[in-house]
Amino acid sequence: MDILTSLIGGFAVAVTPLNLALAVFGCFAGTLIGALPGLGPVNGVAILIPVAFAMKLEPGSALIMLSCIYYGCMYGGRISSIMLNIPGDEPAIMTTLDGYPMARKGQAAKALGISAVASFTGATLATLGLTFFAPLLAKAAIHFGPADYFALYVMAFATIGGVTGVNPFKTLLAAVLGLLLASVGLDPATGTARFTFGSYHLYDGFDPIVAIVGLFAVSEIIMYFESHATSGAGPAKLGRALPRLREVFEGFPAALRGSVIGFVCGVLPGAGASLGAFVSYSTEKQISDKKGTFGTGDPRGIAAPEAGNNAASGGALIPMLTLGVPGSGTTAVMLALLVSLNIQPGPLLFERQPDLVWGLIAALYLANLVLLLLNVPMVGIFTRLLSLPQWLLMPIVVMVSFIGIYSISHSSFDLFVMIGFGLLGYALRKFEISLVPVVLGLLLGADMENNLRRALSISGGDFGVLLQSPIALVIYGFTALMLLFSFGIAMRRRTAPLED
Amino acid sequence: MSYTRSLITGAILATGLTAISAVTASAAECIAPADPGGGWDFTCRTVGRLLTELGLEESTVQVTNMPGGVGAVAFANVAGKRASEGDLLVATSTVGVTQIAQGKYPGGVDVMRWVGMLGTDVGVITVPADSEYETIGDLLDALKADPTSVPVAGSSGAGGWDHIRLLMLADAAGMPGDDYKAIRWVQFDGGSPAVTQMLGGQVGAVSTDLGEIAGFVESGDIKILAALSDEPIPAFPDAPTAKDQGYDVTGYNWRGFYTGGDVSDEDYQAWVDELKSLFDTPEWKEAAEGNGLITVWRGGEEFEAYVADQAKQMEEISRSIGVIQ
Numbered sequence: 001m002d003i004l005t006s007l008i009g010g011f012a013v014a015v016t017p018l019n020l021a022l023a024v025f026g027c028f029a030g031t032l033i034g035a036l037p038g039l040g041p042v043n044g045v046a047i048l049i050p051v052a053f054a055m056k057l058e059p060g061s062a063l064i065m066l067s068c069i070y071y072g073c074m075y076g077g078r079i080s081s082i083m084l085n086i087p088g089d090e091p092a093i094m095t096t097l098d099g100y101p102m103a104r105k106g107q108a109a110k111a112l113g114i115s116a117v118a119s120f121t122g123a124t125l126a127t128l129g130l131t132f133f134a135p136l137l138a139k140a141a142i143h144f145g146p147a148d149y150f151a152l153y154v155m156a157f158a159t160i161g162g163v164t165g166v167n168p169f170k171t172l173l174a175a176v177l178g179l180l181l182a183s184v185g186l187d188p189a190t191g192t193a194r195f196t197f198g199s200y201h202l203y204d205g206f207d208p209i210v211a212i213v214g215l216f217a218v219s220e221i222i223m224y225f226e227s228h229a230t231s232g233a234g235p236a237k238l239g240r241a242l243p244r245l246r247e248v249f250e251g252f253p254a255a256l257r258g259s260v261i262g263f264v265c266g267v268l269p270g271a272g273a274s275l276g277a278f279v280s281y282s283t284e285k286q287i288s289d290k291k292g293t294f295g296t297g298d299p300r301g302i303a304a305p306e307a308g309n310n311a312a313s314g315g316a317l318i319p320m321l322t323l324g325v326p327g328s329g330t331t332a333v334m335l336a337l338l339v340s341l342n343i344q345p346g347p348l349l350f351e352r353q354p355d356l357v358w359g360l361i362a363a364l365y366l367a368n369l370v371l372l373l374l375n376v377p378m379v380g381i382f383t384r385l386l387s388l389p390q391w392l393l394m395p396i397v398v399m400v401s402f403i404g405i406y407s408i409s410h411s412s413f414d415l416f417v418m419i420g421f422g423l424l425g426y427a428l429r430k431f432e433i434s435l436v437p438v439v440l441g442l443l444l445g446a447d448m449e450n451n452l453r454r455a456l457s458i459s460g461g462d463f464g465v466l467l468q469s470p471i472a473l474v475i476y477g478f479t480a481l482m483l484l485f486s487f488g489i490a491m492r493r494r495t496a497p498l499e500d
Numbered sequence: 501m502s503y504t505r506s507l508i509t510g511a512i513l514a515t516g517l518t519a520i521s522a523v524t525a526s527a528a529e530c531i532a533p534a535d536p537g538g539g540w541d542f543t544c545r546t547v548g549r550l551l552t553e554l555g556l557e558e559s560t561v562q563v564t565n566m567p568g569g570v571g572a573v574a575f576a577n578v579a580g581k582r583a584s585e586g587d588l589l590v591a592t593s594t595v596g597v598t599q600i601a602q603g604k605y606p607g608g609v610d611v612m613r614w615v616g617m618l619g620t621d622v623g624v625i626t627v628p629a630d631s632e633y634e635t636i637g638d639l640l641d642a643l644k645a646d647p648t649s650v651p652v653a654g655s656s657g658a659g660g661w662d663h664i665r666l667l668m669l670a671d672a673a674g675m676p677g678d679d680y681k682a683i684r685w686v687q688f689d690g691g692s693p694a695v696t697q698m699l700g701g702q703v704g705a706v707s708t709d710l711g712e713i714a715g716f717v718e719s720g721d722i723k724i725l726a727a728l729s730d731e732p733i734p735a736f737p738d739a740p741t742a743k744d745q746g747y748d749v750t751g752y753n754w755r756g757f758y759t760g761g762d763v764s765d766e767d768y769q770a771w772v773d774e775l776k777s778l779f780d781t782p783e784w785k786e787a788a789e790g791n792g793l794i795t796v797w798r799g800g801e802e803f804e805a806y807v808a809d810q811a812k813q814m815e816e817i818s819r820s821i822g823v824i825q
Contacts, residue, residue, distance in 0.1 A: 046536035046565070053549055054560065142700040146686075186569065189687050191604070191657040200576050200606065203569030269693060324692040324715060332537035339542055342790035346692070346715025410566050411573070450687075457686040458651045458702060 003132060010358030013060055014366055022057075022065040023363060027370045030072015031378070037080050038213045038401030040089035041073035041330040047407075049337055059341040060356055064363040066337055070330055071123060071367045074273070074313045075375055078115045078306055083108060083385050084397060086216040090208050091273035091309035093439050094281040096216075097163070098294060098301030105297050108383045110250075113243030114299050115306040116375040118255035120368055122307035125259040126266065126314025127364045135350065137267050137315075138322035146454035147465055149270040151472035153448035155479040156275060159282040160437055162486055170433045178441015181206055182449070189453045201413040206421075208443045210414050213401040214421025215428075215435045221394050222426040243379065251303025254284050262308030266315020269327040270451060273312035274443045280308025286486055314364070321345050321357060527559045530757075531590045533574030535567045543591040543755045546787050547618070547778065554781060556774050571596045575605045578612070583760035586767025589615065594753040597807060598661045601814035602824050610761075613768050614807045616775045616799030617756030619788040621709040623665045623728035624739070628699060629720055636726035636745050639705060640673040647675070647682035650704035653694040655712075657687045659823035664814075665728055665751035666707040667821045672747040680821050695722060709753050710736075711792025728752070734794065755793065756803065772800045 014023075033044035045066050052062035077092030082099035095115065102111040129137065160175050161168040184195040185205030196202035258280035265276035284304035285294045294301045316327035317334075324345040326332035338345050343353060350357055385393065405414055425435055452466075459465035466472060528551075530544035541563070548561030566574040574590055582588055590612075599605055625636055633639040642649050654662030663685050670680065688694040691708035695716050698706050705725070706713075710733065716722045717736060724739035728751035732741060742749045759771060778784050779797045788795050798806050818824045 042536065049536075049545070050560070050563070142696050145697065145700055145702040187657070188689075189657050191570075191659050200569040200572040203572060204567055269696070319696075323696050324712065325690070325696055326537070329535070329537075332535070336537040336541055336545075339791060342787065344715055344790070344792075346713075347719035347721060348715050410564055411568075450689075454686050454688070457684055460648050460684055 006354060006358045007131060007362060009355070010360075010362035011365075013355055013359035014064060014362040019061055019064050019363070020366070022061055023068045023366050024370055024374075026065040026068025027072045027075075027367055027374055030069035030074075031076035031079075031371070031375065033069065034073030034076025034092075035079040035088050035382075036076075036400050036404060037084075037086045037088055037217055037397060038209060038404035040077070040209055041070050042333055043404060043407070044069050044073055045330060045333045045337065049333075052337075059343060060359045062337070062341065063356065063360050066334065067360060067363055068367040068370070070334065071310075071313065071364065072371060073330075074123065074310050075116065075119045075371045077309070078119065078302075079112065079382050080397070082111045082115065082302070083382060084217075084393070086220070086397065087212050087439075090212065090439075090443055091277045091312070092306075093212070093274070093436055093443075094277045094305035094309075095302055097281070097305075097436060098296070098298050101295070101297035102299070102302070107297065109243045109379050110247045110299070111297075111302055112379040112382060113248040113376060114251045115302050116372060116379070117248050118251055118258065118303040118306040119310040119375075120372040121252070121255040122259040122262055122310035122312075123314050123368050123371075124365070125256075126263050126311040127361065127368065129263055129267075130314055130318055130364070131361055134318045134322055137318050141267050141269065141319055142323075144268050144270065144471065145469060146270075146451040146458065147469045148471040148475065149268070149451040150448060150455055150466060151469075151475040151479075152265075152268070152271060152275070153444055153451065155475055155482075156279055156282070156440075156444060157448070158479045158483060159279075159286070159486075160440065162285065163278075163282050163437065163440075167432075170431070171437050174428065174433050174435070174437035175441045178438040178443075179445040179448075181211070181438070181442045182445025188450055189457065199413075201411065205446065206417060206442060207405075207409070207414065208439065210405055210418050211421045211442055212439055213398070213405065214418040215425035215438060217394065217398045217401060218419060218422025219425030219429060219435075221398060222422060223429060224390060224394060243376075247299075248376075251299040254288065254300035254303040255307035257284060257287070258304035258307035259311040262311030263315040265308070266312030266327060267318050269316075269319040269323070269325045270447065271312075272316060272328045272447075273309045274440075275447075276312030276315075277305040277309035278440060278444070281305040283482075286482055286489075290489075317364075321349055321360075322347065527562075528557050528587045529562045529564055529589070531564045531566050531574050531578070531588065533566050533568070533571035533590060533592070533596075536565055539593065539755070540571070540591040541565060542791065543593075543757075544589075546791075547589075547591075547757075547775075550778055550781070550783055550787065551774070554778065554783060556777055570599050570604065572599065572605045575600075575607065575612075578760050579607055584762035584764075585760055586763050586770075588759055588763075589757040589771065590759065591755070592758055593755050594810070595656070595661050597811050598664070598814050598818075601811045602659065602818050609807050609811045612758040612761050613763055614804045615757045615759055615768070615771045616779075616803050617754040617796065617806075618775060618779050618784065619793035619795045620752040620754040621711045621793055622733055623662070623707065623751035623753065624710045624713075625666070625669065625705060625707050625725045625728075625742075626695065626698075626713065626717070626722045627705045627725055629723050631704070631723070633705070633725060635740070636669065636742055636747060637673075639725055640669060640675070640747070643670060643683060644673060644675050644679075647679045648684055651684040651686055651702075652705045652707055653686040653688055653697060653703040654707045655688060655690045655694060655709075658685050659818065660687075661751075661753065662707050662709075664817055664821065664823070665749070668749045668751065668817060669726070669728075669742060669747055671821070672742075672749050677821065692716075698722070709792075714792045729794075735789075735792070754796070754798075756798075769800070775799060 077088035078095045080088040081092045081095035085100040087093040261280045262276035265271040319325045320331040326335045532541040532544040534540045544563045551557040656662040691712035694706045726742040
């Protein structure tokens with residue numbers, strides 16, 4: 001077996017005392033960076049690239065440390081989703097839906113345990129996929145054109161009405177608001193400025209991380225001021241500090257399904273981890289939510305999106321390494337790192353620098369193992385966060401996010417945007433409109449539009465192009481089936497509400 | 501009690517905001533007017549790293565990412581607040597000058613002092629290896645006969661540098677200006693995504709910089725119909741230039757720096773000398789060539805004149821092809 005020999009060679013590169021120490025450091029730092037809202041993998045990797053250079057690390061070692069940070073962030077993002085109802089990074093947004101309710105019920109440790117195992121499942125399956133099928137999958141992904149990507153986004157948005165438990169009309173309204181916000185900025189196809197009111201700061205549109213922190217964290221503070229700390233949610237029940245082993249595997253089948261969906265989204269460079277987590281969650285809800293428990297703290301509602309976003313992050317390395325096409329902001333930074341180490345990713349990377357590639361892949365296996373071992377005992381530390389009173393915790397969280405966001409963009413404008421989003425979030429909460437679809441609209445809207453525009457540029461404006469690709473037709477068929485299925489469930493629930 | 505808590509909440513928040521404003525700048529700074537990961541980011545990080553490693557700068561050069569408006573945010577920031585800071589460099593390229601020429605920055609090239617360029621990427625027109633087009637003439641003839649026949653992709657939007665380079669070729673081939681808009685131009689987020697979409701059969705040709713996509717040429721997946729350079733590209737001496745095929749078009753994408761307009765002559769000259777010293781090292785040559793760049797030096801007044809000339813030329817091209825009125 002060629003691949004196995006190469007992989008063993010890779011482990012020989014990765015398992016040196018220095019590299020192992022770097023891997024543990026990377027995993028730990030990554031988990032923390034991921035857990036802090038406003039600081040995500042993009043910032044984490046970008047901040048630590050100079051550190052790697054300053055330490056005069058070998059390219060292999062630098063890559064190992066930074067990919068451990070990358071995977072670590074993906075593990076860490078879920079922590080603040082579950083504990084604070086604030087997504088630690090973009091793909092962790094779906095985890096708030098069931099993770100936070102579980103934490104409020106005193107099952108924080110269980111939720112963190114389940115999501116750690118789900119993250120491990122997703123990331124490990126994706127790394128296996130990367131090991132054995134990378135070149136093959138890259139060849140397949142090439143055949144996804146703009147019309148097919150557009151179909152994928154249509155599928156995602158078609159299921160959005162059912163994603164949050166509340167009134168589907170309010171959910172749709174929120175999603176439309178998100179899509180509108182996504183249209184702000186330079187139109188990439190023509191370079192025309194839209195809704196920028198002459199401000200250069202709006203040329204790149206709204207940064208999703210800024211929006212997330214504003215909508216979730218800043219609005220929470222405003223709510224708190226309003227209630228004068230008298231009513232409010234109050235401290236959550238602490239529950240057990242560590243999860244039981246049996247509980248941790250409760251969402252395992254959901255994690256497996258989520259991994260597959262997330263991996264596919266990751267391999268497609270036009271999709272990415274946020275879409276992966278979103279589709280994993282909505283599919284899982286379609287399949288498993290027979291009793292309407294999703295959104296109230298269902299373990300499967302954590303397992304599926306966490307497995308999905310970790311699998312997508314692993315999958316995204318495939319187009320990055322084999323084609324030089326980054327599927328996400330983080331892989332773009334990893335790509336930049338490779339380039340600054342004089343390594344040119346692309347079709348020849350596996351042939352030219354096998355030591356490096358296989359060392360990286362071996363490091364990813366190690367990172368996963370270290371992260372699992374690190375994250376299960378760390379659950380105890382994070383659950384204690386809940387014993388901190390809200391009036392102390394929330395301002396600190398917002399402060400850290402302010403610093404995190406400023407340290408990357410060096411723009412006080414972003415901070416005002418964040419406060420603006422806080423006011424918006426406050427208004428939406430008052431109307432009991434879920435914030436998650438707003439962020440999904442903002443996160444995915446631009447890509448959806450760009451792919452539609454590309455498809456139409458290719459066809460010269462003929463909308464028929466959207467239905468000419470067999471891949472797109474299959475996706476639309478699947479979407480129709482999913483809609484029929486959920487319609488059926490809704491009807492059954494209406495006719496026999498007491499059955500369960 | 502509850503008011504006290506609200507007060508503390510507010511106080512912590514205020515402390516945090518004050519802490520942010522206290523972030524101080526270090527010795528030398530390079531602004532990459534883009535997110536981490538792009539070409540400008542690479543320019544800052546590579547040059548910054550080499551300046552420190554080679555001892556040309558005493559301390560580490562701090563790289564600041566200031567994304568927004570294809571460089572406009574950084575341009576506005578430097579012009580407005582940091583015009584006289586002598587220890588500041590801003591990475592830019594032909595793409596930035598294109599934006600300036602099309603009036604998309606708050607000011608013209610004369611607002612800044614242009615320090616120098618250290619290397620250049622070369623524009624290429626590529627097709628899949630098994631394409632029916634063998635020469636740039638074949639492709640241009642097909643586009644002349646029916647501008648809608650071949651969708652072409654690149655990493656810039658309509659009116660951006662990748663698009664303009666294609667239209668310059670169409671112009672050289674004698675295509676009437678009214679037909680330019682009929683050419684189907686597809687924007688992707690970079691050269692590699694454009695090439696992979698071409699390999700997937702979505703578009704017929706790609707016009708972009710060679711550096712990012714050189715791997716696909718080496719692997720034999722795609723072929724270069726025309727290199728938009730005066731001389732053949734050293735890494736691919738067999739790839740024909742557009743000039744050799746009778747189309748007098750060149751399209752470089754140089755990498756260089758500007759600094760604020762009020763920087764003293766002394767500080768300005770110090771940057772020019774320092775970058776020239778870097779340019780003369782084998783380390784720069786290796787880093788640049790590893791990324792598909794050709795090493796070319798233009799610095800000081802020569803570079804000022806070059807940029808002014810290029811902006812003027814770009815404005816004329818943009819006007820003649822209808823990108824600006």
